[in-house]
Amino acid sequence: MDLPLVLGLSLAVFSLVGGFLLEGGHAGALFKYTAAIIVFGGTIGATAISYSLNELKNVPRLFKIALFPKEMELAQVIDLIVGLADEARREGLLYLENRLDEIKDPFLRKGIQLVVDGTDPELVRSIMEVELYAIEERHHIGSSIFETAGGYAPTMGIIGTVMGLVHVLGNMSDPNSLGPAIAVAFMATLYGVASANVLWLPLGAKLANLSKKESHLRQLMIEGIVSLQAGYNPILIRERLSAFLTPAHRGLDKDEEEE
Numbered sequence: 001m002d003l004p005l006v007l008g009l010s011l012a013v014f015s016l017v018g019g020f021l022l023e024g025g026h027a028g029a030l031f032k033y034t035a036a037i038i039v040f041g042g043t044i045g046a047t048a049i050s051y052s053l054n055e056l057k058n059v060p061r062l063f064k065i066a067l068f069p070k071e072m073e074l075a076q077v078i079d080l081i082v083g084l085a086d087e088a089r090r091e092g093l094l095y096l097e098n099r100l101d102e103i104k105d106p107f108l109r110k111g112i113q114l115v116v117d118g119t120d121p122e123l124v125r126s127i128m129e130v131e132l133y134a135i136e137e138r139h140h141i142g143s144s145i146f147e148t149a150g151g152y153a154p155t156m157g158i159i160g161t162v163m164g165l166v167h168v169l170g171n172m173s174d175p176n177s178l179g180p181a182i183a184v185a186f187m188a189t190l191y192g193v194a195s196a197n198v199l200w201l202p203l204g205a206k207l208a209n210l211s212k213k214e215s216h217l218r219q220l221m222i223e224g225i226v227s228l229q230a231g232y233n234p235i236l237i238r239e240r241l242s243a244f245l246t247p248a249h250r251g252l253d254k255d256e257e258e259e
Contacts, residue, residue, distance in 0.1 A: 002069055005206060012198045035188040038160035039153060039195065046152045047145060055141055062142045066206050072105065072217055078241045081224035084112065085234045093118075093229070107131065107218055111225035121229050128222045132215065139211035146204035150196040157192015161185050220244040 021027060048056055080103070088096055097116045103109040110131070114124045164185025220241055227237045 002067055002206075005066060005202075008202070009198065016194060016198070029183070030187070030190075032184055032187045035160055035164075035184070035191050038163065039156045039188055039191040042156035042159065043149050043153045043192075043195070043200075046156070047149045050148050051141075051145060055145065058142060059145060062145070062207060063203075065142075065210065066203055069210055071210070071213060074217060074220060074245055077105075077108070077217065077220060078224070078238060078245075080108075081221070081228060081241065082234045082238045085224075085228040085232070085237050088228055089231065089234065105221075107135075108221050108225070111221060112228075115225060115229045121226060124229060125222060125226055128218075128225065132218045132222065135218065136211065136215055139207065139214070143204045143207035143211060146200050146207065150200035150204060153196035153200055154189075154192045157189040160188025160192070164188060216244065 017027065017030065020030065084096055084099060087099070093115055096112055100109055100113060100116070103112060107128075111124065111128050114127060119127070164187075165182070168181040168185060223244075224237065224241050227240060232240075
């Protein structure tokens with residue numbers, strides 16, 4: 001499970017609710033199912049209108065990706081590519097066909113398969129870059145679903161509040177009930193703004209960040225595949241791919257990092 005996501009969400013909810021309680025509020029006042037129905041139902045409905053059924057089917061999987069991200073270590077991928085390059089130099093590129101089943105990542109396996117098949121180097125790069133572009137587009141749609149929900153939620157909260165106020169103003173025969181009724185009406189605004197900034201937008205940002213990291217990894221793989229096919233020395237390939245690592249992971253000291 002992604003610890004920053006869980007801790008961040010818990011801290012945000014705890015801070016909001018805790019601050020309210022410290023001000024003398026009552027926890028029960030924060031839970032109004034009618035406001036929740038208006039805000040969450042309206043937000044989900046409006047978001048569903050914006051996307052196709054096939055895109056919306058991926059939402060449960062997107063929640064899973066955000067909660068349980070599977071990030072590959074760049075250093076491990078570099079070690080794998082350098083090892084393959086070393087074997088290719090000793091045994092020939094065709095020997096790599098024996099290693100295809102051991103390569104778990106489908107993107108990297110596809111690239112090595114193209115190399116083994118004798119595909120032209122420029123075509124290999126082109127195919128892999130198109131594949132990367134398609135991956136980025138799919139990821140962008142996934143993150144944009146949550147960003148769209150984050151845009152609709154505050155508006156749905158305002159709509160819920162206005163609806164509540166309409167109901168209050170239509171029943172002014174009992175002045176003593178106006179205060180509690182108005183408070184309930186404003187709960188919709190609270191739900192809309194809070195859900196947008198604590199749930200929907202952070203999840204969208206999380207998925208976008210994961211997508212950027214994966215794109216960075218795929219670009220490393222493309223450079224590694226092309227370098228391997230060109231027959232570069234494994235040491236030079238490692239040096240080239242190490243540019244994708246942060247200075248800390250490359251073992252640079254502070255002075256080198258500043259340079």
